Amino acid sequence: MDRAVTGIRGRRGTTLRRLVAVVVAALAVAFLGAPPAGALAPPTPKDLTAFLDLECFRTSPYQPPATALTVRHINPALVNLPIETVTLGPREQLCVPVAKNNQLPPSPALDVIRYIDLACYRISGTTVNTGLVLSHLNPLFQNLPRTQISMNTPQQLCVPVIKNNVVPPAEVLSIVRHIDLKCYAITPNALLNQQVGLRQLNPVLVGKIPTHSAQVRQARQLCVPVQKAGDAIPPEVFALVRWIDLEKFDIVTPTALPTVTLTLRHINPVLAGLPAEQAVLSGASQLALPVAKNGNFPPG
The missing domain is CATH 1.20.5 (Single alpha-helices involved in coiled-coils or other helix-helix interfaces)
Known part of the structure; x- marks a missing residue:
């Protein structure tokens, strides 16, 4: 018992x-x-791209040290285009994140987008004459008709920088430092003819450049994602940045914007050794809007 x-x-x-x-x-x-407390959950490719609007400002002249870069296309629609070596010419623009009509990107996309600053340098290269159908991604414009364009000759390479030594949080830096866009001339130069209000998102320019209106005019370029030789992009970051396609449109602002002087520093691993640059912004010239190519939309 x-x-x-x-x-x-x-x-x-x-x-x-x-x-x-x-x-x-x-x-x-x-x-x-x-995830650790306070860690940033990465945005989906859909959210990151749909709300990525960049206002491009003319900058004071600057020629970086002679730098040759070998770049390959990483967007699924263009991966068969040839690998090409380009040389950085004069800096022409600084493109900075903005919100249109007070439409803020959702979090966590906002946490990344507000730190996407791209310095654009003149390049030359092979004319590709590639036909594409573009669809707007931003909710304000996504109901506009699709447009058929020809992507022609490369004109700029836009690479990530920081302004005035303001470094983004580490998890954000791990994404934005790998965003490289190769900008091609496109035809036809279709007229968008939209009026928008633009509000700065990057902490360095908030309060320095006021909210202002802009008339969006003709399309001029398509900027598509590339990877530079020597830049080992982590797989989870590659899955985001490969979907960033921006169509650049001329804009007209009704009032003169303040002149802003900045110090730019490269953050992509391949260009991190280049010297810091002084840049004086002398007025907005273009607005880069997110698009999808050939109906191949970012996942998410």
């Missing part, structure tokens, strides 16, 4: 210990598998 009772108690104890172990293990997995 005593041995039977002891056996039952022993089995109950074993069962309880096993149950406790299972619960502890499950809690450990849940705890270890969760």
Whole structure:
């Protein structure tokens, strides 16, 4: 009788210990598998691209040290275009993130977009004469008709920089430092003819460049994502930046914007050794709007 009772108690104890172990293990997995407190959850490609609007400002003249870069296309629609070596010419623009008509990007896309600053340098290269159908992604413009264009000769390479040594959070830097866009002339130069209000998003320019209106005019370029030789893009970042396609339109602002002097520093690993640059912004000239090519929309 005593041995039977002891056996039952022993089995109950074993069962309880096993149950406790299972619960502890499950809690450990849940705890270890969760992102650290305060960590940024990366945006989906859809959210990142749909709300990525860049206002491009003319800059004071600057010629970087002679730098040859070998770049390859990474967007699925263009991966068959040839790898090409280009040389950085004079800096022509600084493109900075803005919100249109007070339409702020959702978080976590906003946390990344506000730090996407691209310095654009003149390049030359092979004319590709590639036909594409473009669809607007931003919710304000996504109901506009699709346009058929020919992507022709490369004109600029736009690479990531920081302004006035303001470095984004580490998890944001790990994304924005790998955004490189090769900008091609396009035809025809279709007229968009849209009036928008533009509000600065980057912390360095908030308060320095006021919210202002702009008339969006003709399309001039298509800027598509490329990867520079020597830049090892992590797979999770590659899955985001390969979907960034921006169509650049001329804009007219009704009032003169303040002149702003900035110090630019390269953050892409391949260009991080270049010297810091002084840049004086002397007026907005273009607006880069997110598009999809040939109905191949970013996932998410």
